[in-house]
Amino acid sequence: MELGYVLHRWPFQETSLIVELFTAENGRIRTVAKGAKRAKSPWRGILQPFTLLELEYRGRGELQTLTRAEVSAPLLPLSGKMLFSGFYLNELIQRCTGPMQPADELFSAYQAALAELSQLSQSAPSAALEVALRRFEWALLEHLGHGFDWQACAHTAEPIQAQQRYGFIAESGFVQQADGPYLGADIIRCGDGYWDIEVPLSLLKAVMRQALRPHLGATPLKSRSLFSTGTGSIGTGQ
Structure with missing residues (x-):
């Protein structure tokens, strides 16, 4: 038995569903839930995103049988911006992680992000939501092996200087650049690992967007359209 969440699901044949799951032990898993669309299916109404589930599946290859x-725990009460943000997290996992790969730390970061989203009200400052998303994006980059140093230049290992300006190179890090968009002092403020609403959020968002771009590809994120049509842009994806 594993604990996990539904990332996404879609119809399969007449009565079944393809359900993409996310667990700590095996990361992203694609399963077929046979008969899940039938009126008397025990899974009817259960296979929903943001509900912690006890799961078992079997099979060979990348498509397992649920x-x-x-x-295991009630559906998290996400709505509005928080719901869209949850879909954004799910899409990041779908787009950036490989199938059947252990993801203990990323799973913990995902649970923490969902818990934080569930505690934010619709009237909460947008900065609080931004911080929650940036923390998860950073956990995702570290899971992918592409975390970077916030305290030193990528190519020289020299400490970031507060008065200097820097650029950023994906999968590498910060580099000194006379007309760079980022001030060293702002980078240093982000480098202690404790992000709250006082850190320079515009820098965090811009850097995370650059860092994630190679992993997301050129196709626009579907969840981003929810923000643009409903509440404004929150996620860093294209």
């Missing part, structure tokens, strides 16, 4: 799914 054999058990029971609610």
Whole structure:
């Protein structure tokens, strides 16, 4: 038995669903839930995003057969901006991670992000939501092996200087650049690993967007359209 969440699902044949799951032990897993669309299916209404499930599945290859799914914790009460943000996290996992790869730390970061989103009200400052998303994006980069140093230049290992300006290179880090968009003092403020609403959020968002771009590819994120049509842009994806 594993604990996990539904990332996405879509119809399969007449009565079944393809359900993409996310667990700590095996990361992203694609399963077929046979008969899940039938009126009397025990899974009807259960296979929803943002509900912690007890899961069992079996099979060979990348498409497994779901054999058990029971609610372990209630559906998190996400709505509006928080719901769109949850879909953004799910899409990042789908787009950036490979199938059947352990993801203990990323799973913990995902749970922490969902818990934080569930505690934010619709009237909460946008900065609080931004910080929650940036923390998860950083955890994702570290999971992918592409975390970078906030305290030193990528190519020289020299400490970031507060009065100097810097550019950023994806999968590498910060580089000194006379007309660079980022001030060293702002980079240093982000480098202690403790991000709150007092850090330069515009820098964090811009850097995370650059850092994630190679992993997301050229196709626009579907979840981003929810922000643009409903609440304004929050995620860093294209």
